[in-house]
Amino acid sequence: MSDDGTVDVDEYSDVWVFVESHDGDVMNVSWELLNEASILTEQLGEDLVALVVGEGCDDVAEAAIERGADRALVADDPVFEPYRADPYGEQFRALVEKRKPAIVLIGGTHTGRDFAGRVAVPAHAGLTADCTEIDVDEDGLLQARRPAFGGNVLATILCKDHRPQMATIRPGVFEASDPDPDREGEIERVDVVVDEADTMSAVREREVGDTADITEADRIVAVGGGCDGDLEPARRLADALDADLAASRKAVDEGWIEGARQVGQTGKTVRPDLYVAVGISGAVQHVEGLNDSGVVVAINNDPNAPIFEHADYGIVGDLFEVCPDLAERIDAEGLVEVTND
Amino acid sequence: MTTDPTIVVGVKQVPDDDEVGIDPDTGHLDRASAPAVMNRPDRNALEAALALRDETGGEVLAMTMGPPTATDVLETAVALGCDDAALISDRKFAGSDTWPTSLTLAAAAEALDADVVVCGEETTDSSTGQVPPGIAAHLGWAQLTYVEALEPELEDDTLVAIRDVEGGHEVVAADLPVVVAVAYGENEPRAAGLHRKLYAENEFEPLELSADDLGLDENEVGMDASPTEVGGMETVEPVEREREVADDVDDLLASLRETEVLA
Ligand SMILES: Cc1cc2nc3c(=O)[nH]c(=O)nc-3n(C[C@H](O)[C@H](O)[C@H](O)COP(=O)(O)OP(=O)(O)OC[C@H]3O[C@@H](n4cnc5c(N)ncnc54)[C@H](O)[C@@H]3O)c2cc1C
Ligand SMILES: Nc1ncnc2c1ncn2[C@@H]1O[C@H](COP(=O)(O)O)[C@@H](O)[C@H]1O
Numbered sequence: 059m060s061d062d063g064t065v066d067v068d069e070y071s072d073v074w075v076f077v078e079s080h081d082g083d084v085m086n087v088s089w090e091l092l093n094e095a096s097i098l099t100e101q102l103g104e105d106l107v108a109l110v111v112g113e114g115c116d117d118v119a120e121a122a123i124e125r126g127a128d129r130a131l132v133a134d135d136p137v138f139e140p141y142r143a144d145p146y147g148e149q150f151r152a153l154v155e156k157r158k159p160a161i162v163l164i165g166g167t168h169t170g171r172d173f174a175g176r177v178a179v180p181a182h183a184g185l186t187a188d189c190t191e192i193d194v195d196e197d198g199l200l201q202a203r204r205p206a207f208g209g210n211v212l213a214t215i216l217c218k219d220h221r222p223q224m225a226t227i228r229p230g231v232f233e234a235s236d237p238d239p240d241r242e243g244e245i246e247r248v249d250v251v252v253d254e255a256d257t258m259s260a261v262r263e264r265e266v267g268d269t270a271d272i273t274e275a276d277r278i279v280a281v282g283g284g285c286d287g288d289l290e291p292a293r294r295l296a297d298a299l300d301a302d303l304a305a306s307r308k309a310v311d312e313g314w315i316e317g318a319r320q321v322g323q324t325g326k327t328v329r330p331d332l333y334v335a336v337g338i339s340g341a342v343q344h345v346e347g348l349n350d351s352g353v354v355v356a357i358n359n360d361p362n363a364p365i366f367e368h369a370d371y372g373i374v375g376d377l378f379e380v381c382p383d384l385a386e387r388i389d390a391e392g393l394v395e396v397t398n399d
Numbered sequence: 400m401t402t403d404p405t406i407v408v409g410v411k412q413v414p415d416d417d418e419v420g421i422d423p424d425t426g427h428l429d430r431a432s433a434p435a436v437m438n439r440p441d442r443n444a445l446e447a448a449l450a451l452r453d454e455t456g457g458e459v460l461a462m463t464m465g466p467p468t469a470t471d472v473l474e475t476a477v478a479l480g481c482d483d484a485a486l487i488s489d490r491k492f493a494g495s496d497t498w499p500t501s502l503t504l505a506a507a508a509e510a511l512d513a514d515v516v517v518c519g520e521e522t523t524d525s526s527t528g529q530v531p532p533g534i535a536a537h538l539g540w541a542q543l544t545y546v547e548a549l550e551p552e553l554e555d556d557t558l559v560a561i562r563d564v565e566g567g568h569e570v571v572a573a574d575l576p577v578v579v580a581v582a583y584g585e586n587e588p589r590a591a592g593l594h595r596k597l598y599a600e601n602e603f604e605p606l607e608l609s610a611d612d613l614g615l616d617e618n619e620v621g622m623d624a625s626p627t628e629v630g631g632m633e634t635v636e637p638v639e640r641e642r643e644v645a646d647d648v649d650d651l652l653a654s655l656r657e658t659e660v661l662a
Contacts, residue, residue: 062618063498063626085565140569143532143542168564172544175532179498184626187497187527201630207524208416212633220626258541259573262559266567277660311584318566323526324583332660342416349638353660355651361644370641371654383648393652393661 063182064219070160072105073098074222075127076150078165079110079118080141086271087165089234091227092126095163096235098194105129107159111146113139116245123243125235130243131157135250140261141169145252147176152251154181159222161200163192166226178224184217185224190231190327200225205323208342209349230273230327230347268316270302277301278330278351280321282344283308284337284358284377289315291381292336298385300394304328306338322347337377340365357381401553401575403457404514408448409504409531410441410461410476412469413524437472440519440583447549447581448517449480449589455551457514458482462507464492464500470605478591478599485511486605487613494622497525501533503620506613508534514576515558520545520583531580541573544580 059065073095078085092108099106108122108130119130131153137145146169154162154177162177164170166188178185191203191212199216200223206213217223272278279296281289283306296303305315307322321328323343333351337358338344345368348354356369357380366372373380388394414433448459461476461484463469473484487507495503508516516535521528528544535542543560547568550559556575561568563582591599610620618624645651655661 062623080565141564142571143535143544147536168545168562171528172532172542175497175501175529176536176542178529178626179501179533179536182498182626185497185529186627187529205635206632210635210637212635214630214632215627216630217627258577259543259571262570262572264564264567264569266564269566307584316566317563324521353655353658354640355655366644367642368638368640370643370658371651372642372644373648373651374644380648384651387648387652388661391652393656 059182065221067160067219067221070158070221072107072159073102073161073163074107074109074159076162076164076170077108077110077118077122078167078169079112079115080266081139082112082115082118083269084118084121085165085167085229086234086273087167087227087229089125090229090232091163091165092122093235094192094232096126098161098192099128101194102198104160107131109150109153111138111149119245121237123245124237124239124241126241128243130245132245132247133250134247135252137250137252137254137257140264142257142259142261143173143176144258146173148252149250150177151180153248154183154222160198162222162224164224164226166228170226174224174226181222182220183222183224184215184220185226186215186217187226189225189227192225192227199223205346209346228327268318270316270318272302272304272319272321272328273326275302275304275328275330277332278304278328279334279336280304280306280338280348281309281315281336282306282338283312285309285314287312287314288378291378295334295336295381295385298388298394299332299334301332301334306344335365335369336381338365339363340368401514401556404455404553404575405457405512406448406452406459406515406517407508407511407513408441408445408459408461408476408481409516409518409534410445410463410472411438411522412436412463412465412472413438413522416523435468435471437475438519438522438524440521440523440581442588443583443586444517444519444581445476445479445481446586446588447546447579448515450586451515451517451549451551455553460484460511462487462504462511464488464503464507473605474599474603477603478596479589480592480595484603484605485608487608489609491610491617491621494625495620496625496627497527497529497533498626499620499624501530502537502624503613503615504530505534505537506615507608508538510608510613516578518578518580520580528580531578535578538576538578541577542580543571543573543577545582546579547582547585549579
């Protein structure tokens with residue numbers, strides 16, 4: 059690296075995907091990334107490498123091979139479980155500096171966004187946040203695209219003279235690949251460079267409950283601030299529609315529903331056939347996450363709520379009346395075949 | 400053992416989201432004419448910092464990196480209760496991406512002798528959330544992001560946080576000095592007191608810090624030190640929606656039947 063951090067970019071090759079797992083459970087976004095990154099490695103004629111960090115994570119490494127990785131690098135040590143920014147950042151940085159990947163992709167989860175900077179800063183790498191599209195151009199340069207200005211603009215971010223080209227990617231924007239048990243690949247255990255004695259933080263308690271995946275749902279009923287803590291009417295409607303429950307950030311922050319179900323810029327991107335927004339105002343940060351939905355319905359008692367601008371069909375009314383009413387009609391007319399899953 | 404900690408809060412001036420109008424000629428958002436305000440999540444950062452000081456003593460200093468007009472957000476911060484504030488401003492900082500931005504803020508935090516740096520979750524204009532971990536990485540400090548609540552244990556040089564993690568929460572203890580990023584909307588920001596407000600508007604002058612003051616070289620900051628650049632901007636056409644408002648539930652169901660989402 060020279061004084062200004064630029065490097066000989068030709069020394070760098072391969073695409074790395076961070077496979078995020080907690081206690082052996084892999085975040086779906088990792089599989090989404092492996093699938094999308096395989097398109098890049100095919101174009102580049104390079105290897106797709108999964109980076110697995112944790113304790114006792116051989117199964118995760120094998121799953122990564124089945125999901126499309128050519129190789130898996132495994133950093134396995136008790137220091138990595140549960141997750142902490144400093145050990146992850148330090149281990150990841152050491153690997154990047156030694157092995158020189160051209161592109162590094164990390165899921166834009168709280169974990170991914172927490173430690174990505176601890177790799178990019180010491181490596182003086184380019185780091186683009188929350189991308190929704192990735193491509194490589196004819197010179198192999200990563201084109202990392204991300205929504206800007208409330209989703210009205212898609213900005214392409216380039217990193218020409220620094221390596222690696224790092225990006226965090228929003229969960230739910232790409233499809234995950236199916237595992238292929240016949241795929242083969244090399245699993246390599248790497249040296250662990252982190253010592254527990256050097257860590258700067260300690261996890262005292264960790265409680266993880268609902269990690270529902272709303273990104274695959276065909277129908278969604280989403281609750282917002284208008285529900286005022288009472289999700290019953292929305293639940294009733296969701297049952298009638300055989301839909302999954304999702305939420306705005308407001309509903310999550312109020313503690314009415316788990317964060318895993320949040321839709322939007324700092325939540326998930328969803329693409330159901332039907333999205334029903336119940337008592338949601340339609341802030342840009344929310345709408346960004348539902349734009350790929352088929353039909354959007356809004357239930358709101360304020361005729362001027364911005365959500366109506368982003369909906370196909372709206373109804374101005376009190377959700378506490380409209381939801382049960384609608385649910386009853388759907389049930390009575392047998393409009394939805396309810397499956398038990 | 401840390402006593403009377405210096406708590407430095409990073410605040411940024413951004414275009415007001417709620418006031419961004421539509422350009423009648425292009426039909427696109429016109430951010431240039433929107434008034435500049437304090438980044439909303441930074442209000443939660445300020446509140447967390449002030450609440451921490453209420454508990455531990457010490458002082459809260461606000462810092463912003465931006466043009467001289469960004470002094471406005473420092474005034475707001477002082478009105479809300481910050482003891483003092485620093486404007487980090489220099490032409491050399493122009494064109495900074497998150498790498499030099501976090502280096503510059505890290506240098507300022509050191510210059511201000513910070514024990515704790517408190518930031519917002521992300522900004523509404525660049526929305527990367529990378530600056531707080533970036534500051535921590537440049538300084539080699541611990542970090543606590545997506546923080547919902549803080550609990551000081553200064554006798555052990557420790558700051559404990561409840562963090563929001565995917566699907567739940569965790570309690571993490573970090574060594575001081577530390578960088579904190581507060582989860583947006585996690586606290587109720589206080590209102591400014593009248594006295595403080597008058598002081599901020601009439602008497603307050605920010606401390607000013609340039610690249611030289613911070614000992615930063617020209618090639619360490621601004622565009623030259625930014626690994627990323629914007630390669631292009633495409634306008635995204637808004638998603639076409641029917642925007643029909645139904646008269647009643649019957650009407651709504653009739654429309655939904657036509658879409659075939661409901662058989
Ligand atoms: C950096 C950042 C990131 C963010 N990320 C996200 C994100 O990922 N996802 C997200 O959702 N938000 C996000 N937000 C927050 C976003 O800006 C809004 O504050 C949030 O979406 C508001 O949620 P809401 O519309 O449910 O609640 P409110 O704003 O409280 O709106 C409630 C709505 O319900 C209606 N209502 C009230 N009572 C009734 C009733 N009885 N019947 C029918 N309607 C009723 C009201 O008219 C109103 O329109 C983010 C904000 C920031 C700053
Ligand atoms: N120019 C700046 N001046 C002061 N603080 C900043 C600046 N940019 C970012 N921050 C802080 O870092 C947080 C995250 O910003 P960002 O990484 O840009 O999304 C903000 O909420 C602020 O607390």
